[in-house]
Amino acid sequence: MAEVKNKQVIFKNYVEGVPKESDMYISDTATIKLKVPHEEEASPSVLVKNLYLSCDPVMRIRMRKPGDETSSYFTPFAPGSPIVGYGVSKVVDSKHPEFKAGDLVWGITKWEEYILIKNTQSFFKINHTDVPLSYYTGILGMPGMTAYAGFYEVCNPKKGEYVYVSSAFGAVGQLVGQFAKLMGCYVVGSAGSQEKVDILKNKFGFDEAFNYKEEADLTAALKRYFPQGIDIYFENVGGKMLDAVLLNMRLHGRIAVCGMISQYNFEQHQGVTNLMHLVYKRVRMEGFFVPDFYHLYPKFLDLVVPFIKQGNITYVEDIVEGLENGPASLVRLFSGRNAGKAVVVVARE
Amino acid sequence: MAEVKNKQVIFKNYVEGVPKESDMYISDTATIKLKVPHEEEASPSVLVKNLYLSCDPVMRIRMRKPGDETSSYFTPFAPGSPIVGYGVSKVVDSKHPEFKAGDLVWGITKWEEYILIKNTQSFFKINHTDVPLSYYTGILGMPGMTAYAGFYEVCNPKKGEYVYVSSAFGAVGQLVGQFAKLMGCYVVGSAGSQEKVDILKNKFGFDEAFNYKEEADLTAALKRYFPQGIDIYFENVGGKMLDAVLLNMRLHGRIAVCGMISQYNFEQHQGVTNLMHLVYKRVRMEGFFVPDFYHLYPKFLDLVVPFIKQGNITYVEDIVEGLENGPASLVRLFSGRNAGKAVVVVARE
Incomplete structure (x- = not known):
């Protein structure tokens, strides 16, 4: 042949x-x-x-x-x-x-x-x-399953909770935010341009969004968007952002660690200094790896395909x-x- | 009067x-x-x-x-x-x-x-x-309850798992190690003098112990004591020790964050750089605060008082x-x- x-x-x-x-x-x-x-x-x-x-x-x-x-x-x-x-x-x-x-x-x-x-x-x-x-x-592949597993399985979210998503315009982040809205959470996302911020708010329905590059003080920015603190943080970036989040977590908060894209280009990652806040606020921080959750793929499709067809989720x-x-x-x-x-x-x- | x-x-x-x-x-x-x-x-x-x-x-x-x-x-x-x-x-x-x-x-x-x-x-x-x-x-007060809550409730230990305790000679650490031995785990502790190391091994029954001050490379030290990796880390010290532990964790490991005594004298804590290992190994790291567990005090006494009287635990x-x-x-x-x-x-x- x-x-x-x-x-x-x-x-x-x-x-x-x-x-x-x-x-x-x-x-x-x-x-x-x-x-x-x-x-x-x-x-x-x-x-x-x-x-x-x-x-x-x-x-x-x-x-x-x-x-x-x-x-x-x-x-x-x-x-x-x-x-x-x-x-x-x-x-x-x-x-x-x-x-x-x-x-x-x-x-x-x-x-x-x-x-x-x-x-x-x-x-x-x-x-x-x-x-x-x-x-x-x-949305229907690995990133979709990542958002699903990290948000629903790792974070164990409840209606009305305060959710923060970094890298919110990414393949995973945009879905986490929309899942959280569909669950009745208050959702804020961060991204790297005003254009992305506008789409997060106007197209994906995030309650608020901000351009992290315009914030000299990330801790203050998060305090502004979360005066009551953060219940759930979907961690995509690491480094300084994680340090700022730790200072703003609420009691019994959860951090699903999906990745730390801000760090991948460093040989030595930036040090995170506020980990004692895991103790102060009894926070659970958990790394996860999507293939561990692939047995849930049929359940995931049952949830997400109708959302797509009915226009409840955009991508x-x-x-x-x-x-x-x-x-x-x-x-x-x-x-x-x-x-x-x-x-x-x-x-x- | x-x-x-x-x-x-x-x-x-x-x-x-x-x-x-x-x-x-x-x-x-x-x-x-x-x-x-x-x-x-x-x-x-x-x-x-x-x-x-x-x-x-x-x-x-x-x-x-x-x-x-x-x-x-x-x-x-x-x-x-x-x-x-x-x-x-x-x-x-x-x-x-x-x-x-x-x-x-x-x-x-x-x-x-x-x-x-x-x-x-x-x-x-x-x-x-x-x-x-x-x-x-x-042993029968706050530190005892801390060891109990952190080890049994937060770490969810299983027989045969590999357990590492830092500050193992402290009020909490010596108990965590003994609880872990009673459960059938392999336990290694670290402390700050040869005398303490000897007592950890000879009196508390730790499988191994080492003086962290004598180890130029903590990552290598942990690899020596845990060639298979660490399932459970009871975190008492923070900083460089935590970084070394993260490199040595096993898949689905758990880190109970009790405190970070090595850091309390610093205005700014040392940066922890290996947090991506939470993702690589799907590790759960969880802070806890003992008063949240005081409702378990009667259950704790039922377990520990007999251990003390029968000489199964020393303090x-x-x-x-x-x-x-x-x-x-x-x-x-x-x-x-x-x-x-x-x-x-x-x-x-």
């Missing part, structure tokens, strides 16, 4: 500091047979065509050099190989009994046009196709066309210049 | 840095009538004679100048007034229906010979008197005689020179 060209985004080398487009390059040299090879039948593989690729903050962690403690939890990218990440794909050929040609799936793939998937464990079959397919990189995507524009989209995440969930279109069908 | 002299330990002024004996002074000028005054009958008061006073790390927090966030949780001591703290006392006169002359009690009192207690809410009547009375400042006290020696005992806590639960004897009867 003839081979086809397989365009790829290759990871050049481990990154220190802010990732740049030049940390990746486009390769046109690879080819691939669009058939699961015979010898793969023992461990049933699937050959897929990638349609949409997802840019996620956690990918910065995987750009770090192996060797520190991190690498046992997030396998570093291999220099000279394609970037690894979540995506939406279409099955071209399958030796796996649960997948057949034409099926749509989402899960962990690589930044290339076609890929032979030997480990289908992270793959979910897409059954609801009356929503935008790209949503399975976001903003920042879509770029073409695999070759993937690196630019990915690096924009780490400069705060993305405008919603960052998605790369590889092919529409 | 005649008044008697009432010796007091007076708090001189707010403290910065390491507390010194000269931050307090002994006063012989006060007098007190050994009778509840008539006008107090509306809110029933109790006049007690203090027998044992307790030196606790949290008292350092109350020496800070009011004004920062801390003061709304731990009321600062009033300059010119006696030190406030836990103690064991004997009721001399009572207008309160639940207390009568001769009753032994423990709870929040002041550093003086006699005191009129208008708020008896923090008082517990002592029913088991076949153990040393001073134990009600420690080391560092007892000084005389109220006038209280300041020296208290400041020793913050230099790590105390040798067990610090108790000040005011009167034996």
Whole structure:
């Protein structure tokens, strides 16, 4: 069988500091047979065509050099190989009994046009196709499940509670805020531009929002928006923001630690100095990892798909066309210049 | 009725840095009538004679100048007034229906010979008197309940788990370690001298113990004692120790934050940089405050009193005689020179 060209985004080398487009390059040299090879039948593989690729903050962690403690939890990218990440794909050929040609799936793939998937464990079959397919990189994919697990499962929210979301315009944050509003909470979000702040308030229905870059004193800013204090903090950024939040938590507050994007470009993270406030206010701070919650995916769909169809939840995507524009989209995440969930279109069908 | 002299330990002024004996002074000028005054009958008061006073790390927090966030949780001591703290006392006169002359009690009192207690809410009547009375400042008092609540209620321990206790020779730490051993956990403690380390291993039955002052690299030390990682960390010290622990936690580990004694003398606490490990290992870190658990005191006694009588738990006290020696005992806590639960004897009867 003839081979086809397989365009790829290759990871050049481990990154220190802010990732740049030049940390990746486009390769046109690879080819691939669009058939699961015979010898793969023992461990049933699937050959897929990638349609949409997802840019996620956690990918910065995987750009770090192996060797520190991190690498046992997030396998570093291999220099000279394609970037690894979540995506939406279409099955071209399958030796796996649960997948057949034409099926749509989402899960962990690589930044290339076609890929032979030997480990289908992270793959979910897409059954609801009356929503935008790209949503399975976001609201109906890993970021959606992250918002759901972190907010409902980790934070144990109650109606009327005061909720603060940092990086509120991100793929996860915009959903956490909307989940919290649907539950009857008071919700404030922060983001990095006035434009994002306006959308948080006017489109996502946050009660308040602010541009953290305009606040010289984050503690004072939070005190202004939360005179009664914060019951729930959905932690996406870390560092100074976390320190300011700790000073503003309420008794028996909860902090779901999803990530700390403000810190990923530092070799040594900024020190957090106000942890004694965990004691003063009896606060629970808990890290979580979304794959631990994937067994809840059907329950999640039952909740969120109707919300989308009825217009109770909106979702903003920042879509770029073409695999070759993937690196630019990915690096924009780490400069705060993305405008919603960052998605790369590889092919529409 | 005649008044008697009432010796007091007076708090001189707010403290910065390491507390010194000269931050307090002994006063012989006060007098007190050994009778509840008539006008107090509306809110029933109790006049007690203090027998044992307790030196606790949290008292350092109350020496800070009011004004920062801390003061709304731990009321600062009033300059010119006696030190406030836990103690064991004997009721001399009572207008309160639940207390009568001769009753032994423990709870929040002041550093003086006699005191009129208008708020008896923090008082517990002592029913088991076949153990040393001073134990009600420690193993059977606030520190005992702290160890119990933090270990059993916050950490949710399981047999066979790996438990690390810092400040393990302290009033709380020595109990946490013994509770963990009784539950079938593997327990390592750290302390600040070889003598303490030996007692942790030989008297309290810790599996291992080390002198943190002799370890140039705390992360490496913990890796040596916990090659499989730490399931439960009972946090008493904060700062660099917490950072090292975060690197050594296991998946789904728990950190009960009791206090951070290494930090209390700093105006600005040391920064903790490894909090992303809460995410990598899905760790829950939770602050707690023992009065929230005082409803469990009867259950606690049912567990611990038999342990004491059967010799399953031992408890080391560092007892000084005389109220006038209280300041020296208290400041020793913050230099790590105390040798067990610090108790000040005011009167034996």
